[in-house]
Amino acid sequence: MQVVILCGGLGTRLREETEYQPKPMLTIGGRPILWHIMKGYSHHGFNEFVLCLGYKGEQIKEYFYNYEILTNDFTIELGGKQRVQVHDELPEKDWRVTLADTGEDAMTGARVKRIARYTGDHRFMLTYGDGLSDIDIPELLRFHKAHGKIGTVTGVCPSTPFGRLSIEGERVTSFIEKPQSKGSYVSGGFFVFEPAVFDYLDDTNSCVLEREPLERLAADGELMTYLHEGYWHCMDTYRDFKHLNEVWAMGNAPWCVWDRPEP
Numbered sequence: 001m002q003v004v005i006l007c008g009g010l011g012t013r014l015r016e017e018t019e020y021q022p023k024p025m026l027t028i029g030g031r032p033i034l035w036h037i038m039k040g041y042s043h044h045g046f047n048e049f050v051l052c053l054g055y056k057g058e059q060i061k062e063y064f065y066n067y068e069i070l071t072n073d074f075t076i077e078l079g080g081k082q083r084v085q086v087h088d089e090l091p092e093k094d095w096r097v098t099l100a101d102t103g104e105d106a107m108t109g110a111r112v113k114r115i116a117r118y119t120g121d122h123r124f125m126l127t128y129g130d131g132l133s134d135i136d137i138p139e140l141l142r143f144h145k146a147h148g149k150i151g152t153v154t155g156v157c158p159s160t161p162f163g164r165l166s167i168e169g170e171r172v173t174s175f176i177e178k179p180q181s182k183g184s185y186v187s188g189g190f191f192v193f194e195p196a197v198f199d200y201l202d203d204t205n206s207c208v209l210e211r212e213p214l215e216r217l218a219a220d221g222e223l224m225t226y227l228h229e230g231y232w233h234c235m236d237t238y239r240d241f242k243h244l245n246e247v248w249a250m251g252n253a254p255w256c257v258w259d260r261p262e263p
Contacts, residue, residue, distance in 0.1 A: 001048065002119045003041045007034060007129040008054020008102055008111055013237050022056040024129035025063065026241060029248040032063065033235055034129050036255060038095070043258040044137040046125065047094045050118045052102045052111040061099050067092075109207035116198050127189040132244065132255040133232040135190055143226045144192040150222040151197055153214070156188030156232040185225070188232045196222075231255060 011023030018026070024034035038049055053060055063070065068086045077083040098118050102111040112126065125141075135154060144152040187210070200213040207213070217223040231254035235241055247253050251260075 001046060001122065002050050002124045003038075003046050003048065004050045004052065004112065004115060004119065004124055004126040005034065005037060005129050006108055006111055006126070007051050007060060008057065008104070008106065009129075010055050011130075014235070014241065016238060017241065018055075021059055022054075022129075023235065025056075025059055026235065028244050028253075033132065033244070034060070036132055037127065037129065039092075039258050040133070040135075040255060041125070041137060042092065042095065046137065048096045048098075050098045050100055050115050050124075051129075052100055052115055054102055054104050054106060054111065057099070057101055057104075064097050064099060103205060106205045107208040109201045109209035109211075109213050110203060110205050112209055113198060113201040113203050113207065116195075119195065121195050123192065123194055126191040126193060128234075130235045131189050131232065132235075132253075133188065133190065133228065134230045134254045134257055135188075135228050135232070137190075140190060140226050140228075141192060144224070147224045149224050150194045150200075151214070151217050152192040152224050152226050154188045154190035155185035155225040155227045157185055157229070158188075158232060158234070185227065188228060188234075190226075190228075 005024075007022060007024045009023065011018035014023055014026070017023075025032045027033070028036055034051075041047075041049075051060060068074070068090060069084065071090065073087040075085045075087070098115075100115050100118060102114045106114070123144075125137075133154075133156070140152065140154065197213070197217070200216055201207055201209070214223060233240065233244060233255075235244055244253075248256075
């Protein structure tokens with residue numbers, strides 16, 4: 001099953017970083033957030049990816065084209081026919097990555113529509129290139145198969161960046177840092193779609209997946225939600241970027257469901 005990842009946005013709220021690189025290439029612990037997302041899927045056995053590229057997509061192409069030499073020691077023979085010997089074996093040796101240029105100005109729905117030829121007449125998963133979670137992917141897939149509808153979206157309860165105060169008069173009775181708004185779900189990505197979803201999309205740049213296509217799916221009774229009560233965090237601002245790196249550096253990143261090698 002293909003895992004489609006949206007990687008083409010401008011990342012305007014992280015302009016201090018994304019002016020020079022696409023947001024999915026911003027690093028956590030020295031690896032792009034895109035790599036972290038892919039490792040999560042790969043941990044559950046999903047190793048075929050379609051990356052929907054747009055803004056500065058050539059940097060993502062270059063990263064994967066040179067992935068082996070960027071992530072390993074290697075020996076190169078200079079002069080004559082150049083030869084490269086990569087040392088050690090990649091943990092990601094089974095990955096198959098399709099890098100699809102879906103247009104610099106395209107919205108999310110148009111990007112998905114333009115990769116239909118790579119997913120074919122098959123069910124596929126879809127997520128954003130800036131969201132991390134410890135979601136149980138096999139359980140999400142079982143949920144989707146059981147309800148028989150066209151689409152599943154994962155509902156999450158994100159934490160707020162502000163501490164929540166409980167107050168009596170002028171006295172604070174409790175303080176909760178980064179509380180989660182239980183019962184108030186938002187879309188966290190991590191979709192599963194049947195190929196019929198392409199009938200709800202069009203190829204115009206202005207087609208936004210999260211607007212008319214998903215609204216129509218919901219109105220038609222073809223969109224279900226898988227509620228995830230665990231960890232979810234989006235790299236939306238510079239504060240998020242710093243926070244995710246701090247969590248990784250502490251060695252207890254909740255989204256790291258794979259075996260993390262010793263530094």
